[in-house]
Amino acid sequence: MNIDAIVRDNVKKMFPYSSARDDFEGVLERDSIYLDANESPFDNGLNRYPDNKHIELKNLVSNIKNVNVNQLILGNGTDEILDLIVRVFCNPNQDKIITLPPTYGMYDVIAKTNGIENIEIQLKDDFSIDVNKILELNSPKTKILFLCSPNNPTGNSFDIKDLTDLINGFKGIVVVDEAYIDFSSKPSLISLINVSNNIIITQTMSKAYGMAGIRLGMGFSNEKIIHYLNKIKLPYNINILSERKALKELGKADEVKKNISLVLAQRKLLIPFLEKLDFIKKIYKSEANFLLIKVDNANRRYNQLLDKGIVVRDRSNEPLCKNCLRITIGTKNENNILIKTLNEL
Ligand SMILES: *Cc1c(COP(=O)(O)O)cnc(C)c1O
Numbered sequence: 001m002n003i004d005a006i007v008r009d010n011v012k013k014m015f016p017y018s019s020a021r022d023d024f025e026g027v028l029e030r031d032s033i034y035l036d037a038n039e040s041p042f043d044n045g046l047n048r049y050p051d052n053k054h055i056e057l058k059n060l061v062s063n064i065k066n067v068n069v070n071q072l073i074l075g076n077g078t079d080e081i082l083d084l085i086v087r088v089f090c091n092p093n094q095d096k097i098i099t100l101p102p103t104y105g106m107y108d109v110i111a112k113t114n115g116i117e118n119i120e121i122q123l124k125d126d127f128s129i130d131v132n133k134i135l136e137l138n139s140p141k142t143k144i145l146f147l148c149s150p151n152n153p154t155g156n157s158f159d160i161k162d163l164t165d166l167i168n169g170f171k172g173i174v175v176v177d178e179a180y181i182d183f184s185s186k187p188s189l190i191s192l193i194n195v196s197n198n199i200i201i202t203q204t205m206s207k208a209y210g211m212a213g214i215r216l217g218m219g220f221s222n223e224k225i226i227h228y229l230n231k232i233k234l235p236y237n238i239n240i241l242s243e244r245k246a247l248k249e250l251g252k253a254d255e256v257k258k259n260i261s262l263v264l265a266q267r268k269l270l271i272p273f274l275e276k277l278d279f280i281k282k283i284y285k286s287e288a289n290f291l292l293i294k295v296d297n298a299n300r301r302y303n304q305l306l307d308k309g310i311v312v313r314d315r316s317n318e319p320l321c322k323n324c325l326r327i328t329i330g331t332k333n334e335n336n337i338l339i340k341t342l343n344e345l
Contacts, residue, residue, distance in 0.1 A: 101318065
């Protein structure tokens, strides 16, 4: 696929913002006198602008994820990267994206914010993808297909053959949102960035890494796409506090692994307790850190739980999710209280 041909003209023609420090990067010494960026000279640990290329953090992430530094973009959460992707490829009031509801709500919000039509191709009843219906929509104006695997809120991972058929058959950019990949039994598709030049993988520190508060998302693709995304990103999108915290947390692989297995063990433990309750009609198979359950009356059960101080997510208004609640897997203690409370309803 010719990537340059589907990038917006204005993005191709523009010059990225050149910050004061870009001119000197790598040349100045640590004890140089910085009089170039109108910062405060009084050292309080945060008086300088962050590194707009995030070199230290990118080096670490590229090592952990086994990608080249030029195949990686960091964002203020995945949400920023998703927005950048739409803005690199989609011309307002002209181009379209495709999403597969029920799915993550931000794809639609980002499309609408940017004046882009969102074509929704609902998942099949078993939450699998209608591949043929999507490929029939191929046109120069359908620029991006958003796939979320494991999917939020359904919790399932998509069939690998469906995903590769779409990556091979879709004549635009295929984004695979892997926010929940660390909880999945299926492998990440990250290595496909070296095989197909139309794929972008996104991951996040918000879920398995336990760092939703620092807002750090990661995008992986080929150098050309990453170049365009970097070109339009705001220069200081990762702040110094987040960068420092991320550097620290990314080094704690063992702790993250331990937390993932605790969540997976809790997810497994919860299921038989939920199965025993007759107002719970169905527990969908989950590859993520939450369970989607169908109940007799979602609104009623939601409010009953709320009264007891337990907040879950009512997904009833999503297609295929009538009377469905999405319950995040909490700590052992939280889950015990959840079970006890559900038993008392
Ligand atoms: C939670 C979530 C994210 C994470 O977004 P951040 O901006 O990185 O916090 C991305 N995609 C999906 C589907 C999610 O559920």
